[in-house]
Amino acid sequence: FVDSEFFDEMGDLKSTSTFEQTADQDVQILGARLDLTHSLKSGSSLSYGISGSTIRTVNTTQHTQLIAGEWLLNTQLSNRFQYREQNASAYTSLTGELKNWSYKAGLRAEYTQLIGDSDDQDNIIDLNYLRFFPSINVQNELKENHSIGLSYSERINRPGYRYLNT
Helix, strand or coil: CEEEEEECCCCCEEEEEEEEEEEEEEEEEEEEEEEEEEECCCCCEEEEEEEEEEEEEEEEEEEEEEECCEEEECCCCCEEEEEEEEEEEEEEEEEEEECCEEEEEEEEEEEEEEEEEECCCCCEEEEEEEEEEEEEEEEEEEECCEEEEEEEECCCCCCCHHHCCC
């Protein structure tokens, strides 16, 4: 617990507060993935795969204050946030070489469904979306120990699950 004292501009004690804050987080993640690669007659290789995951988190924050000798829950500073996310994705990529050039091109499609809700607020997040993530990389071997390349890719960054109720 924390003891706090509040003073006015003259330095006189105006009030005190004793409180305790606890935070609990439960994270459950389940995932599966399957990847395959085939060599083609041209010397290139074709890779493809699928993956899926389901995530569930429950974050509970409780703020209690000592008032008149009794610990009371402060519902304005307490919260319970639940988050559920399901992802399904598929990808394919082609890798190969042609003379002094090497290349890799791919595409990943991802479908995401997520729901986040707080027990004490009317703030519900409910999203469903399909996104495509292309990538390409080409490189030319100019001479030994010298090469030039160009690459492009799209990615998605997600917050860590511990940041979902802050």
